[in-house]
Amino acid sequence: MTREYALGYYEQKRELVDIKEERPEYQEIASHVLQDVILRLKRAYDDFFRRVHNGEQPGYPRFQGRNRYDSFTYPDGAGWKLDAAARPAAKKGIVRVNLKLSKIGTVKLHLHRDIAGTIKTLTIKREGEHFYAIFTCEIGKPDPFPTSHEDVGIDLGVSHYAALSNGEFIDHPRYFRKAEKKLAAAQQALSRKKRGSRRRKKAVQRVATCHRKIANQRKDFQHKASRKLVNQYQVIVFEDLRVKNLTKAPAAKQDENGKYLPNGASAKAGLNKSILDAGWSTLTAMVSVKAAWAGRTVVFVNPFLTSQLCSGCGAVVKKDLSERWHSCSCGIELDRDTNSAKLILNLGYQQLSVGTRPTSATA
Ligand SMILES: [Zn+2]
Structure with a gap:
């Protein structure tokens, strides 16, 4: 054969x-x-x-x-059934329903929100010791939001999670660091446990719980931040993160005598941690999706030189990573990230070829 x-x-x-x-x-x-x-x-x-x-x-x-x-999927409506009779659970806003899974049996489900539209697939997923039922649904496109007359450029940064071109900041949530400390402790405890032992198994569980908590906190933060941006602004301009690539190690710098100069490596190393926390690409993806639903425009621009040019006069104002202030001979004084955000917004306008738009509607 x-x-x-x-x-x-x-x-x-x-x-x-x-x-x-x-x-x-x-x-x-x-x-x-x-x-x-x-x-x-x-x-x-x-x-x-x-x-x-x-x-x-x-x-x-x-x-x-x-x-x-960690997961398996029912790709269509076959093989599972949601019980129509829902009862409120002890927790507010959550209802309990029975979910019948073919070859498995009936499991109790805590429904965190109404299922809208037509259910397309069902995935059962395990995260640590938690099980989730994920329904993907098809829903009709809602009406776009009323037009906003505010646009924004966004610099995703180090000292702030994001700097907006209007001078506002979105700050890193403190709880990330806090959760990180907990995670580090749990990982250290795990490394001390003997392989194959019961205690090790428990320690693995604790590490997984920490990871899950951090992931959930991050996602919650990103959803809220992206929702706020899309609600408020009509045109949202980001740097293209693929180009930005901040995680790259900076090149070594030497002075004329061959002595090594500070190249901002330690500043960047501290920054990598923040980047891992930040999950910017998830944020920009979330903004893009929400914007598409709301009828907003999202633009990605090449961030080349956005940290060095002056947003007022276009002159090059060289700055080290440690310099947090943009001060130009044309008289502009700005937080360096705000300056970058303004440049990013302008680049976005150029890309859209609409020029600088009035901030309020004119008839
Ligand atoms: Zn200037």
């Missing part, structure tokens, strides 16, 4: 029937869930080959063992 080596998505899907016969344990899994596993594999390979094609260097899709497999 010859065997086909290049198996595609559809062949694999067809083979499921035989696999189930050969390996009865697979009969305990809902068939649509199994099909989705093949779809995930297909997506992983599609992404891999797309990135290879684009000249990137992606990692080869790896086998997802049981420790890495």
Whole structure:
């Protein structure tokens, strides 16, 4: 018997029937869930080959063992059912419903909000010891927001999470650092536990809990910040983060005698931590999605020189990373990040080719 080596998505899907016969344990899994596993594999390979094609260097899709497999998906309405009878749970704003999962049974679900629109897929996900049911739904497009006459340029920075071109700041939430300290302690405790021990298992759990808390706090912060921006501004201009790439190590600097000068490396090292905290690309993605729904415009500009030019006169005003103030001979005095944000807004206007717009509507 010859065997086909290049198996595609559809062949694999067809083979499921035989696999189930050969390996009865697979009969305990809902068939649509199994099909989705093949779809995930297909997506992983599609992404891999797309990135290879684009000249990137992606990692080869790896086998997802049981420790890495934290979710499964019902790709359509089959294999599960939501019980219509909902009862309020003890916690405010949460209702309890029964969710029937094929081959698994009925589980109790705490519904944190109403499910709007038509449910397309259901994913059951585990995070540490918490299980989640994630419904993806299709909803009609809502009406765009009334036009705002305020625009904003945003500098995603170090001393502030974000500086806005109107002089306002969005600050780093303090609780990130606090949670980070807790995480560091939990990780250290974990490193002291013996492999395979019960205490180690518990320590792993605690680390996972910390990670989960940080991730949730971050997401909550990003959702609130992006919502506020989209509610308030019509045109929102960001730097293109792929170009910005702050995480790169700065080059060493020497003076004329060969002595090494401070190059801001320590400032940047401290900054990397903040970047990890900051999750700017998630923020810009959230703003983009919310803006699309609200009828707002989001622009990404090349941040080249935005930290060095004067937003007032366009002159180059060189600054080290440690210099927090922009002071120009044209008389402009600004926080350096505010100055950058103003430049970013102007670049955004250039890109939109609308010139500088009036801040209030004119008939
Ligand atoms: Zn100037």
